[in-house]
Amino acid sequence: MDRQQISRLAHADHPIAAPLDDGSVHRLLTRAVPGDGAHVLDLGCGGGEWLLRALRAYPGLTAEGVDTSGSALDRARAQATRLAVGDRLTLHHRDAARFTAAHRFDLVLCVGSTHAFGGLSATLAAARAHLAPQGRVLVGDGYWERPPSSEAVDMLGDLADLPTTLDRVVADGWTPVGGHISTRQELDDYEWSWTGALADWALRHPDDPDRAQVLETAGAHRESWLRGYRDTLGFLCLVLRPTHA
Template structure:
């Protein structure tokens, strides 16, 4: 049970595995106005940056769950580095279907709604761990502009235009699921650039160090095509944000 190696190579230098800068992640934590002692469940927690820094900055406690063994290793190391290992725990497990032993104050899935088969399923999954009146965080892409055709949608790593909604449509979807949107933090094109462009450097450095690896051809192909694809399509059409929800 793990992520394919290409994912680990692509994001090897990342602490945040979404198009958020550290400043945006910190601003989101401040904007939620949650007290010390807030209990968090973070599904698909990646390298644990959100849970670790919020434990340090706001006194939160909690658990992160991720299918990547390397991500869990990095998260535990980050917790030790920030001196919060007594407050946060990271579990190597498939986040799909994971439910906390006890209800939490904040349940999050930031950028991995495939664990619930989409937004609706992920909201339902998180709700199973959330105490009444608790706060939910969902990170999800949306269309910044009208997508002209299916080829453009696929170039943005969607399977079809219907995979994502425009921002107002996504907010409406949360309402239709019975939740108020009470805060949001959106990625900018600059934060997208920081996320995507860092991957290209990771790929090139890995390729230079491992020219004979069985993945070398795949990495070379990705490094050749991804900068053009991203700048031509994804940067212009695809947005991303984190939305704080409370049940009605």
Template structure:
């Protein structure tokens, strides 16, 4: 099984591929507030959960999600969004289709070489006065040796929250809203990730090789989480505007 296939199965019950509850997602999208009739891009969209949630709240918007391996059926996604949303199988680092009023980039920094590279990519797609929703890992506390080993990470792999915000500002962006995932949100995400994969593996009639691969992936992930980075690795999601164009938020509501 390929990595993207395991990820698709693991997110069956938590389609937002990040440790955020639905209420947190809703608040962030409300503050993102694309202008009426706006166009939205979701970079590294997975199954397009962020984009779909936004389009459900805002029937005036249209959007495109781009991922090398989109989760789910693109035709079903388009139908579910009333023809206003499209999932594209493509390389998010090179794909282009004009300018967008908002760019979503949550949990995809590894694709762009880090948060700074993600912001640089987002800027290339953004229309004037557009906004970016950026989500990436941070250290909630000083990383332990167990966490570093579990993640295969170096101490400078992630910044703390202050460092994350400084990184955004150094890249020319200002945060107008944000959310730091709670331990409860992390636990729900991790239990769902490992549990969804385990459930799938144990269903009747499963191919034995695929079963064993899925169970091993779930067990390895659970061990790394519980015995390594739980309570250490955090996740921050921020709404950003161009530092040269800071102004009161758009009046449109979600």
């Protein structure tokens, strides 16, 4: 079983692949979507959950998603059909960092996928290239709540603390107009989707040939979370507008 399949199992009950509960997602979309006729792009959309929620909330909205996982895009397409929003959703099977479009977007999202661009600053530069005048960006990324261990840095990369992260965003020419810092409950619930949910699946499928692999993945993730970064990692979502149009 490849990582994409394991991720799908882990997120079966947590379709937003980030430490955010449903209320936080709703508030962020309400703040970020500029109007019912907006055209929205999600870079690294996975199963398209952000776009599907936006399409259901705004009947005049159109959306496009980009991801390298064909199976995730297939799930997004099928769910869009079930929700009767498929005629307003376009999906692209390609690398988000190399995606180009003939038009600009009123909102560009990238939540939990900044690694595809090499970090937060590079993600914002890519989003700016897709952004219409007066458009907005909704981005989500990790930060260090307190100094990390070397093992945590090896696992999660060279993040900054919260003040430094915001300083860098502003220095890159963006003005935060909204945001959300994930609560400890949101962070833990997300991690349990990787640990508890995977272990539960494995125990409910004792004869599945992938059972041992899924259990091993759950255990490794639990070890990394509890002994590697639980007490040091935070998650921040920002709604941004360019400081200078």
